[in-house]
Amino acid sequence: xxxxxxxxxxxxxxxxxxxxxxxxxxxxxxxxxxxxxxxxxxxxxxxxxxxxxxxxxxxxxxxxxxxxxxxxxxxxxxxxxxxxxxxxxxxxxxxxxxxxxxxxxxxxxxxxxxxxxxxxxxxxxxxxxxxxxxxxxxxxxxxxxxxxxxxxxxxxxxxxxxxxxxxxxxxxxxxxxxxxxxxxxxxxxxxxxxxxxxxxxxxxxxxxxxxxxxxxxxxxxxxxxxxxxxxxxxxxxxxxxxxxxxxxxxxxxxxxxxxxxxxxxxxxxxxxxxxxxxxxxxxxxxxxxxxxxxxxxxxxxxxxxxxxxxxxxxxxxxxxxxx
Amino acid sequence: xxxxxxxxxxxxxxxxxxxxxxxxxxxxxxxxxxxxxxxxxxxxxxxxxxxxxxxxxxxxxxxxxxxxxxxxxxxxxxxxxxxxxxxxxxxxxxxxxxxxxxxxxxxxxxxxxxxxxxxxxxxxxxxxxxxxxxxxxxxxxxxxxxxxxxxxxxxxxxxxxxxxxxxxxxxxxxxxxxxxxxxxxxxxxxxxxxxxxxxxxxxxxxxxxxxxxxxxxxxxxxxxxxxxxxxxxxxxxxxxxxxxxxxxxxxxxxxxxxxxxxxxxxxxxxxxxxxxxxxxxxxxxxxxxxxxxxxxxxxxxxxxxxxxxxxxxxxxxxxxxxxxxxxxxxxxxxxxxxxxxxxxxxxxxxxxxx
Numbered sequence: 001x002x003x004x005x006x007x008x009x010x011x012x013x014x015x016x017x018x019x020x021x022x023x024x025x026x027x028x029x030x031x032x033x034x035x036x037x038x039x040x041x042x043x044x045x046x047x048x049x050x051x052x053x054x055x056x057x058x059x060x061x062x063x064x065x066x067x068x069x070x071x072x073x074x075x076x077x078x079x080x081x082x083x084x085x086x087x088x089x090x091x092x093x094x095x096x097x098x099x100x101x102x103x104x105x106x107x108x109x110x111x112x113x114x115x116x117x118x119x120x121x122x123x124x125x126x127x128x129x130x131x132x133x134x135x136x137x138x139x140x141x142x143x144x145x146x147x148x149x150x151x152x153x154x155x156x157x158x159x160x161x162x163x164x165x166x167x168x169x170x171x172x173x174x175x176x177x178x179x180x181x182x183x184x185x186x187x188x189x190x191x192x193x194x195x196x197x198x199x200x201x202x203x204x205x206x207x208x209x210x211x212x213x214x215x216x217x218x219x220x221x222x223x224x225x226x227x228x229x230x231x232x233x234x235x236x237x238x239x240x241x242x243x244x245x246x247x248x249x250x251x252x253x254x255x256x257x258x259x260x261x262x263x264x265x266x267x268x269x270x271x272x273x274x275x276x277x278x279x280x281x282x283x284x285x286x287x288x289x290x291x292x293x294x295x296x297x298x299x300x301x302x303x304x305x306x307x308x309x310x311x312x313x314x315x316x317x318x319x320x321x322x323x
Numbered sequence: 324x325x326x327x328x329x330x331x332x333x334x335x336x337x338x339x340x341x342x343x344x345x346x347x348x349x350x351x352x353x354x355x356x357x358x359x360x361x362x363x364x365x366x367x368x369x370x371x372x373x374x375x376x377x378x379x380x381x382x383x384x385x386x387x388x389x390x391x392x393x394x395x396x397x398x399x400x401x402x403x404x405x406x407x408x409x410x411x412x413x414x415x416x417x418x419x420x421x422x423x424x425x426x427x428x429x430x431x432x433x434x435x436x437x438x439x440x441x442x443x444x445x446x447x448x449x450x451x452x453x454x455x456x457x458x459x460x461x462x463x464x465x466x467x468x469x470x471x472x473x474x475x476x477x478x479x480x481x482x483x484x485x486x487x488x489x490x491x492x493x494x495x496x497x498x499x500x501x502x503x504x505x506x507x508x509x510x511x512x513x514x515x516x517x518x519x520x521x522x523x524x525x526x527x528x529x530x531x532x533x534x535x536x537x538x539x540x541x542x543x544x545x546x547x548x549x550x551x552x553x554x555x556x557x558x559x560x561x562x563x564x565x566x567x568x569x570x571x572x573x574x575x576x577x578x579x580x581x582x583x584x585x586x587x588x589x590x591x592x593x594x595x596x597x598x599x600x601x602x603x604x605x606x607x608x609x610x611x612x613x614x615x616x617x618x619x620x621x622x623x624x625x626x627x628x629x630x631x632x633x634x635x636x637x638x639x640x641x642x643x644x645x646x647x648x649x650x651x652x653x654x655x656x657x658x659x660x661x662x663x664x665x666x667x668x669x670x671x672x673x674x675x676x677x
Contacts (some may be wrong), residue, residue, distance in 0.1 A: 025471075040649050049439055051471050062494030066502075069464020072408070072443065073472065092491070097461070104450045107444030107656030142657050164661035193661075232346075239662035251634050 007177040010040045010116075013158045016049050016188055021076065024162055027054040027063055028080030033046045037082055038177055049256060060089040064115060068097055071111045078162060084171070085128035090115065091136060098167045099142025108277060114161045118174035119147075120212045120260055122307060123299045124167035131297055132261035137169040138237050138270075144168045145237040145277075146193060149214035151182040154189030154234060166192060173212035180215065182199040192239035198245035202230035205254040205317050208245065210234040213258045213308060218315035227317065231258045237267055245271065246279050253284035256316045258308050263291040288316045329542030330531035334575055338612045344631045346612055354618050356401075360549060362627055363421045368606050370417045370426055371633035374433065377639055377656060378584045383433040387521050390580040391547065392511060394605035397421060398552025399479055399509050399572075402560055410462040410480040415510060418481070422446040426638035437652045438645045448459035456486035459495030459508070466504035476544060477505035477563040479556070485516025487530050492569045496571070500537040505563030507556055508534075508571045511546065513578035518591040532569035533597070546574030547605035550612070566574040579604065650676065652666075 004012060018024050026041055032055035042080045044053035056063050060081055067077040081087035094115070101111050137145045141239030144166055148154040154172060162167035173180075199218060207217040214233045221229035223300050233250050234241065249255050255275055257268035272287040281302050294295030339346040352360075362366045371390050377383045387394070392414060400409060400421045411418045419428045420572070425448050432439025432451060447662035449465075462480035471495045486492050487510060499506040512530055527533060534541025544551040551572055559570035577600040581588050588597075613619035650672060654665040667669045 057497055057499060058534060059494040061457075061491055065457065065460020065491060065495060066467060066498050069461040069466070069478075072461070072465045073447070073468025073474075075468050075471075087492070092454070092457060093460070096457055101450065102659070103656045104440055105442050105656075106437065106440035108440075110659055136427030144658075147343070147379040171324075239664075242663075264504075304497045 006154045008154040012052040013155040063095040064090040078114040084119040084131040116170035119171040122175040124196035137219040147171045147211035194239040196241035197233045202228040204228045205231045206252045247277040250282040259291045334545040367393040373404045387583045388580040394549035395574045398549040399556045402556035406476040408447045408478040410458045415481045419448045427641035430642040456489035457493040463495045463499035466506040466631045467502040479507040484512040497568040503568040506569040507559045515578045516637040517582045531573040548575035
């Protein structure tokens with residue numbers, strides 16, 4: 001065990017996985033010589049060579065498009081998109097090809113690729129370095145989507161994504177890349193996809209979150225004196241651990257979903273729909289959402305007002321308890 | 324770094340004409356190879372003409388016609404080795420036939436039946452790409468990936484003149500050049516992207532000029548001269564295998580058929596030009612070449628045609644004999660490891676459908 005930050009845990013994962021499987025190849029903008037703008041791929045080019053950690057042209061669709069071809073040639077490419085909002089050019093490849101290619105070969109050819117990127121705001125960055133684009137990815141058939149929230153999960157879930165036979169999109173909470181540290185197992189460490197994590201047990205209300213909203217929910221739970229709060233970290237958005245969600249809803253009867261992305265059609269809406277369909281008799285009040293607003297992610301001097309905060313989460317919980 | 328020359332202006336040709344240009348021979352192409360090339364062209368032509376009929380009869384769905392593109396398709400593919408990969412657009416939907424794919428498979432694809440799925444690795448032919456130009460990065464990635472593995476295979480990607488306006492084309496071509504990927508970028512410039520003429524697509528004097536910007540050779544050939552297409556592709560493949568990276572080939576023709584069965588080009592195209600171009604259509608031109616060389620005669624030509632027609636008759640019968648696809652195929656094959664919801668959705672659907 002070592003005490004690592006999230007970005008150090010990701011880097012550790014790469015060193016282990018590239019050593020373990022010579023078919024794994026990392027490609028992206030500035031991932032080689034610079035080791036990535038967040039240093040997630042630091043040291044890989046020196047250790048594994050420029051053909052296993054490849055600095056590409058500035059071309060997000062080209063990165064993912066060539067990754068499709070690399071899979072056909074037997075590689076397991078891991079693509080880095082430098083920032084959330086810069087990933088959008090790759091959506092055409094993701095939607096039209098990555099999510100469909102196995103299907104259109106009748107299941108004969110697989111595309112074990114990974115697309116990973118830092119996501120989310122709160123880092124006082126210029127415009128378009130702050131998006132939470134998970135809905136675009138989750139809505140795309142044929143791809144899996146994961147969002148770790150701790151250093152240990154960042155390593156273990158990325159390892160699972162790299163080893164997974166299907167395409168996986170990994171969104172990493174950049175706000176906590178360096179600020180959140182934790183114990184991370186040495187060597188090979190795999191956290192299976194599709195399994196949520198109960199961050200803390202509680203009896204009165206469940207806070208459901210993923211990625212950078214998990215720490216917000218933990219703080220809110222601390223702030224809610226006299227309320228027994230369960231915090232559920234989904235970890236995988238698709239395939240969703242529906243059993244864990246329903247079990248927690250059955251236990252507490254009250255659910256607040258916290259999501260940094262804009263509200264409309266966000267992942268919280270999907271979770272609320274599942275609860276409406278499958279847990280209605282377990283619920284003692286409406287499913288509430290605390291989300292970002294349906295606006296462009298704001299300039300950083302007012303970004304704190306956009307972000308779901310501890311105050312907004314506790315207010316939602318109080319409202320639900322008063323229902 | 325090798326010097327990059329301006330792209331060629333004149334179209335390369337091998338087959339002569341009645342206006343004083345003589346026929347030329349292509350090194351390494353003997354009588355047998357020439358006849359194989361002819362067989363492929365006739366098979367593609369027959370596939371295309373029968374498909375238009377099958378569409379009118381309601382036996383296949385909307386179909387993208389490739390009449391007069393057979394020289395580019397057969398010429399380019401014959402210059403490849405079997406280990407080399409082909410990335411077709413929908414205009415080259417039947418290109419697998421040249422690699423031994425049953426025509427029933429391609430007909431099933433156009434019939435919207437899952438029997439039209441194939442394993443690309445069985446023929447080294449990627450799936451038919453429907454969005455414009457998005458297959459170019461795939462081909463670049465495969466070619467690059469093969470080079471990284473030290474395998475000798477290269478890739479050839481087909482796309483049209485319209486595709487050169489797409490970002491995917493640019494990203495794929497640039498990636499291939501930077502990675503020295505063994506790739507042949509084969510542009511079928513038939514002057515029309517549905518109703519958009521070439522001059523509304525680009526201000527470049529030629530599409531091959533774009534190659535200069537990628538630091539790769541740009542070559543222009545007569546796209547209805549199968550031997551010119553073959554020769555230029557073979558040269559590009561030789562460069563690719565020698566580690567010299569990609570080549571852009573602009574094969575110039577003129578679209579003499581509608582974009583697809585749903586299109587009516589009389590609204591926008593110059594019909595006189597179409598009729599004039601039809602007199603130079605590519606299968607007839609090659610047939611004339613073979614006859615002048617004493618390689619093809621009436622009986623042989625008839626038997627090659629009959630062979631292709633028989634294959635198509637059997638193919639449409641086989642495609643129509645496919646049992647209806649099971650609804651399980653809605654869910655199967657999307658994931659290696661599908662979510663639990665797929666099984667419950669299928670179960671519920673079966674119950675409702677009875």
